[in-house]
Amino acid sequence: MTRSSSVLKRELFSGNEVTIRNADFMLRTAIYPGSFDPVTNGHIDIIERGFKLFDRIIVAILHNPAKKYLFSVDERMTLLRESLKKYPDIEIEAFDGLLVDYAVQKNAQAILRGMRAVSDFEYEFQMALMNRRLNRNVQTVFLMTGLRWIFTSSSIIKEAACFGGNINGMVPPAVNQKLKEKFGR
Ligand code: PNS
Numbered sequence: 692m693t694r695s696s697s698v699l700k701r702e703l704f705s706g707n708e709v710t711i712r713n714a715d716f717m718l719r720t721a722i723y724p725g726s727f728d729p730v731t732n733g734h735i736d737i738i739e740r741g742f743k744l745f746d747r748i749i750v751a752i753l754h755n756p757a758k759k760y761l762f763s764v765d766e767r768m769t770l771l772r773e774s775l776k777k778y779p780d781i782e783i784e785a786f787d788g789l790l791v792d793y794a795v796q797k798n799a800q801a802i803l804r805g806m807r808a809v810s811d812f813e814y815e816f817q818m819a820l821m822n823r824r825l826n827r828n829v830q831t832v833f834l835m836t837g838l839r840w841i842f843t844s845s846s847i848i849k850e851a852a853c854f855g856g857n858i859n860g861m862v863p864p865a866v867n868q869k870l871k872e873k874f875g876r
Pocket of ligand 1: 724725726727753754755756758788789790818821822
C-alpha cells in the first residue's frame with residue numbers, strides 16, 4: 692500500500708533536483724490480531740509500541756477456535772473503538788478466516804503480536820511458524836509487553852471481574868464498566 696501521490700518534497704540528488712512524491716514511500720503496515728475478549732491495557736501497550744515501528748496498524752478481531760467468548764464481535768469492536776479513540780488513524784476490523792489471507796488483503800507486511808512471559812512463547816512460536824508456512828511473505832513481529840502488564844490477560848481479568856475483584860487500571864474504563872454490567876456487579 693502506498694500513500695496518495697501528492698508531491699511531498701524536492702531534493703537534490705547528485706546535483707539534480709528530484710521530485711519525491713508521497714507514493715514513493717511504502718506504508719509499513721501491521722495487522723495486530725487477537726480475540727480481544729475484551730481489550731486490556733496490555734493490548735494497548737503493544738499497539739503504542741507498534742506505532743514506533745509501523746505507519747499503519749490494523750487491529751483485527753479474528754476467531755480463535757480454541758476459545759469460548761464472553762463478548763460478541765460487535766461488543767468487542769465497540770470496546771476497542773472506545774478504548775482506542777485517542778488514535779484516530781487506527782483501523783479496527785473483524786475477519787473470519789485465515790490471518791495470513793487477511794494480511795494479504797490489507798497489503799500488510801507484518802503480523803504484530805505481544806509477548807509477555809516464557810509461557811506465551813510456545814503457542815506464539817507455533818502460530819508464527821504455521822503462518823509463515825501458509826505465507827512466507829508475511830512476517831511475525833513480537834514486541835515485549837511493558838513489565839506492568841506481564842501478568843495481564845483477558846482471561847485472568849474476566850475471572851477476577853466475575854468474582855467482583857478490583858480490575859481498575861488493568862483495562863480501559865469502558866471495558867471495566869462493561870465487565871461490571873456483564874457480571875451484574
Ligand atoms: O488473542 P488470541 O486468542 O491469542 O488470538 C489468536 C488469533 C485470533 C490471532 C488466532 O487464533 C488466529 O489467527 N485465528 C485466525 C485463524 C488463523 O489464521 N489461525 C492461525 C493459523 S493456524
